[in-house]
Amino acid sequence: MSEKLVCVADYESMAKRVLPKAVFDYYCSGADQQETLADNTAAFSRWHLFPRVLRDVSRVDLSVSVLGQRISMPVCVGATAMQRMAHPDGETATARATRAAGTGMMLSSWATSTIEEVRSSAGDGLLWMQLYIYKDRDLTLSLVRRAEEAGYKAIFVTVDTPYLGKRRDDVRNRFKLPPHLKMTNFGSAELAFSSAEGYGEDSGLAVYVAQAIDPTLCWEHIAWLKKNTHLPVVVKGVLRAEDALEALIHGVDGILVSNHGARQLDGVPATLDVLSEVYLDGGVRRGTDVLKALALGATAVFLGRPVLWGLACQGVSDVLELMRDELHLAMSLAGCCSLAEVNRSLIRRPEFTSRI
Numbered sequence: 145m146s147e148k149l150v151c152v153a154d155y156e157s158m159a160k161r162v163l164p165k166a167v168f169d170y171y172c173s174g175a176d177q178q179e180t181l182a183d184n185t186a187a188f189s190r191w192h193l194f195p196r197v198l199r200d201v202s203r204v205d206l207s208v209s210v211l212g213q214r215i216s217m218p219v220c221v222g223a224t225a226m227q228r229m230a231h232p233d234g235e236t237a238t239a240r241a242t243r244a245a246g247t248g249m250m251l252s253s254w255a256t257s258t259i260e261e262v263r264s265s266a267g268d269g270l271l272w273m274q275l276y277i278y279k280d281r282d283l284t285l286s287l288v289r290r291a292e293e294a295g296y297k298a299i300f301v302t303v304d305t306p307y308l309g310k311r312r313d314d315v316r317n318r319f320k321l322p323p324h325l326k327m328t329n330f331g332s333a334e335l336a337f338s339s340a341e342g343y344g345e346d347s348g349l350a351v352y353v354a355q356a357i358d359p360t361l362c363w364e365h366i367a368w369l370k371k372n373t374h375l376p377v378v379v380k381g382v383l384r385a386e387d388a389l390e391a392l393i394h395g396v397d398g399i400l401v402s403n404h405g406a407r408q409l410d411g412v413p414a415t416l417d418v419l420s421e422v423y424l425d426g427g428v429r430r431g432t433d434v435l436k437a438l439a440l441g442a443t444a445v446f447l448g449r450p451v452l453w454g455l456a457c458q459g460v461s462d463v464l465e466l467m468r469d470e471l472h473l474a475m476s477l478a479g480c481c482s483l484a485e486v487n488r489s490l491i492r493r494p495e496f497t498s499r500i
């Protein structure tokens with residue numbers, strides 16, 4: 145009998161058993177001492193839910209609008225690079241599962257499937273494009289044009305990666321893409337990180353980023369991007385109110401509060417602890433985590449690693465449905481029939497729980 149996986153942690157344990165060590169380490173790692181990695185998940189346990197009762201929860205509606213598109217639940221698929229290391233179909237399998245779940249998927253610039261392949265697997269499903277701004281601006285704009293032409297509905301520009309955070313396991317493992325894979329959105333073997341020879345004794349990715357990605361990125365580049373696309377632009381990787389304000393001044397269409405899954409600057413706060421509004425990712429593993437993020441003001445959350453664990457275990461759909469079921473149950477037990485009823489009164493820090 146096959147093993148029954150009942151929570152995201154079970155998928156992670158199985159993924160650890162089935163994936164090659166260097167791949168699991170790359171997916172799992174945070175930066176440096178991994179303090180923020182631990183805090184991203186621990187932050188959710190620092191909040192208590194505070195349910196209402198006797199509210200007729202026989203019908204619970206999880207649907208929500210994200211960037212003008214209606215989706216079936218406030219749980220979306222975040223951008224994670226190089227998914228074919230987890231499963232031969234990689235991002236195309238994730239796209240099929242995301243469409244079946246009626247939610248949205250953000251495709252990494254560093255995918256191992258092309259923008260167009262993922263569109264064709266997603267059918268009419270909702271896709272967004274994650275963008276790194278390369279030193280080569282024409283290359284950067286060509287990704288934007290291809291996403292526009294393939295019907296992607298927004299650009300999420302990642303702003304927390306002028307350099308790659310130091311993931312110690314990747315350095316120890318001298319991480320490189322397996323030779324049969326490449327980052328297929330790029331033409332030259334070098335930019336596709338293909339075979340990844342010549343990256344020395346470091347993490348190959350860190351060397352690649354230092355060569356190709358533009359560390360001079362600043363707000364004027366966001367204005368440049370806005371001018372060069374008709375799609376909504378969301379800034380991914382904001383942690384401070386000043387930067388959220390700056391983003392609004394520069395006319396962005398949304399903010400994704402993110403610390404890159406704790407893979408960049410170690411020692412930053414858990415995303416849940418800095419959430420002001422809009423979207424959040426980082427450490428979301430349970431339906432109650434989603435409910436807490438929404439109660440604190442998020443419109444929707446994105447999953448990073450849980451999708452990779454699902455992919456490794458042939459079960460992205462199962463992970464998305466697990467999250468939906470857990471959120472449905474959490475909302476019902478908390479007395480909420482719709483997301484409109486989820487608000488700040490639903491949640492308290494334990495030190496205040498006794499004061500009703």
Ligand SMILES: Cc1cc2nc3c(=O)[nH]c(=O)nc-3n(C[C@H](O)[C@H](O)[C@H](O)COP(=O)(O)O)c2cc1C
Pocket residue numbers: 170171172184222223224225252253254274302380402403404405406407425426427428446447448449450
């Ligand atoms: C293996 C891996 C690869 C990632 N690749 C990208 C990427 O290509 N672009 C990006 O903006 N963020 C990337 N991220 C960050 C995620 O989009 C997201 O911010 C983070 O994973 C959310 O945290 P969680 O994994 O705890 O859910 C990656 C994260 C992981 C774990």
Ligand SMILES: CCCCCCC(=O)C(=O)O
Pocket residue numbers: 225254276305306307308353357404407
């Ligand atoms: C410019 C940084 C690129 C990192 C790409 C993959 C990623 O986001 C991650 O490994 O984390």
